[in-house]
Amino acid sequence: FERREAGSDGLAGNARLIAEPAYRRLLAAEPLLRRSIPALIIIFLLVIAVLRFLSLMHERDDVERDAKAILSLAAGQLASSISVDASIATTPGATQDLLEGISRQGAMGRSHVLAVTDGAFKIVAVTPQSTGWEGRSLDAIAQGGQPLFMFGDRAGVMEISIGGQDWYAALSLANGRNGAAAALVPQDAV
Structure with a gap:
C-alpha cells in the first residue's frame, strides 16, 4: 500500500509541474482581463446593435417589395377586368364598384389609390381617397x-412625384391601349 500512495503523490507532482506555468500566466493576465471586460461588453453591444440595424433594413426592404408587388398585381387585375368587359370603363358606377372590389381584395389601405384612365390617360374613375383627380x-x-x-407593365413599379410627395406607382395598359389602370401609394404610407 505504501507504494501506491507514493505513486499517487508522484502523479500529483507531475500534474502540478504541467499546470503550474499555465496557472502563473493566468494569474499574471488577470488584471488585463479585468480591465478588458467593459470593452468586451461594449463590443458585444455594438455587434448586437449592428445586427439589429441590418435586420430592420432587411425587414424594410421586404415591406417595400411587398407593397410594390401589391401595386403591380392590383393594376394588372384592374386592367384585365377592363379588357374582359370594355363596358366597365364607360359605366361610372360599375367602374367605381370594380375599384372598390379590387381595393378590398388586395387588402389595400386608405392611402392606396386605384384609377382607371382612357387611352389619353385622362382619369375616368378613381378611388374615393383622391376624387379630386377625376377628369x-x-x-x-x-x-x-x-x-x-409608354411601357405599362413592363416599366414595373416606379417612384414618381405627385404634388411634391414621393409615390410608388404601377400602371397596366388595357387591350389596344384604349385605357389603363393605375395603382399608387405614397411612400410615407408604406
Whole structure:
C-alpha cells in the first residue's frame, strides 16, 4: 500500500509541474482581463446593435417589395377586368364598384389609390381617397412617370412625384391601349 500512495503523490507532482506555468500566466493576465471586460461588453453591444440595424433594413426592404408587388398585381387585375368587359370603363358606377372590389381584395389601405384612365390617360374613375383627380390627366399629375405611360407593365413599379410627395406607382395598359389602370401609394404610407 505504501507504494501506491507514493505513486499517487508522484502523479500529483507531475500534474502540478504541467499546470503550474499555465496557472502563473493566468494569474499574471488577470488584471488585463479585468480591465478588458467593459470593452468586451461594449463590443458585444455594438455587434448586437449592428445586427439589429441590418435586420430592420432587411425587414424594410421586404415591406417595400411587398407593397410594390401589391401595386403591380392590383393594376394588372384592374386592367384585365377592363379588357374582359370594355363596358366597365364607360359605366361610372360599375367602374367605381370594380375599384372598390379590387381595393378590398388586395387588402389595400386608405392611402392606396386605384384609377382607371382612357387611352389619353385622362382619369375616368378613381378611388374615393383622391376624387379630386377625376377628369384630370394622370400623366400631368404624376411627375417622372413617363416610362409607365409608354411601357405599362413592363416599366414595373416606379417612384414618381405627385404634388411634391414621393409615390410608388404601377400602371397596366388595357387591350389596344384604349385605357389603363393605375395603382399608387405614397411612400410615407408604406
